[in-house]
Amino acid sequence: CAWSIERPPGDTAGCTFCHTSSEERCSTCHQRHQFDPKVARRSEQCKTCHWGKDHRDWEAYDIGLHGVVYQVNKWKPQQFDFSKKLSDADYVGPTCQYCHMRGGHHNVQRFGTVYTSMGMSMADRGAPIWNEKRDRWVSVCDDCHSPRFAREQLQALDEAVKDAGLKYRETFKVAED
Secondary structure (H helix, E strand, O other): OHHHOOOOHHHHHHHHHHHOOOOOOHHHHOOHHHOOHHHHOOOHHHHOOOOOOOOOHHHHHHHOHHHHHHHHHOOOOOOOOOOOOHHHOOOOOOOHHHHHOHHHOOOHHHHOOOOOOOOHHHOOOOOHHHHHHHHHHHHHHOOOOOHHHHHHHHHHHHHHHHHHHHHHHHHHHHHHO
């Protein structure tokens, strides 16, 4: 699979549980025993898969400013009214769903930060499709931030990914040698 190209089999063993059995099924985000949109709109639903050694997304969100705002206010209906449709959400801070499922759109990859067709370090950040993705992200961040701020943050993230990719390859070269 494209998401496992750059990783050794031991790193992707946990991935196959979700990516081959439940990907793109309703019950991935909507719990089978409580198929309630109000539950699916909470960031914790994403934590089920997106945390741990191979998916640090939850940890990054949870300790970042957006996650802290969410954690402090998530039980206050006036700040996070999960009974509203996601397309009508006016949260005090973003949830995973607010950004990645913009307007209630169920294609999470549309606002993903990587492409499933390539590994993160293989992404061509000069490609037109990459620029389109960046423009879509700026439109999301623009709800609360200036477009300039959003572009600067995305550029900084790109640089961090590039550096991490280099370190990742260096590490495997050392281990290989």
